[in-house]
Amino acid sequence: MKHFICITLAMLMSPYHVSAETIVAARTIRAQTILTSSDMTLIQGDVPGGLISTDEAIGLETRVVLYSGRPIMAGDIGPAAIIERNQIVKLIYAIGTLSISADARALGRAGPGDLLRVMNLTSKSTVSGIVGSNGAVYVGELPRS
Template sequence: MKYLLFICALTAANVSYGETLVAARTIPSHTIISPADVAIKDGNTLGALTLLEEVIGQEARVAIYAGRPIRRNDIGAPALVERNQIVKLAYSNGVLNISVEARALGRGSAGDVLRFMNLDSRTTISGTVQDDGSILVTK
């Protein structure tokens, strides 16, 4: 019986259960992740990403230290709008089209709802970041 347990333990130790993506170097937050930033480590880590396609081209939302697993909440789509950036704000309702310049009060990527300050009236407006970096206001 002891011999059988020893063989099972030895077999389990040599089996790879998958791969985990880890940071090859320390990746500062707001950095676009390139292939040189990622390494593959044998074994599964709970919550860690396993596919290079999910990581390459994404932006680090937090600092990811070398050797640490890369988790889904650590990365996201690259930001198109930076805080204090001047952007085009557009509102359209039928035949009424309004376009003004506004200052971003936050940082975000396509699809994020951010607050903006209209530079003419100094009022705060919420809008959705579009794929081209413009802002669409809906009400």
């Protein structure tokens, strides 16, 4: 009997038996919408890859349509876009003390930290870079904050 009680207690204390909550969309939400607390609700259950706290999602932008009652996955949301498709942006190549800048056209929509393809307006070549918080696209080294 003692053995049974110990196993039962171990199972109850195990992280695999803890009731988890998952964030789901409270309604259908269009892509490119900034999330608020009223857009989400908690349900019982654990969904691998699903968000577990509304604090993780508030203020972020939806990358895809979120359907009512479906879990919100980490890849479904991200920082709000600061660059729109076809917008002219500053393209900066930086390595060590060398820094070269040019104007480029954004070939997509992106937020800080996103990888974005741009076309150099002078050479017409396309490159990919990381969007900085200042709206510039960096190839090579990112600026130190």
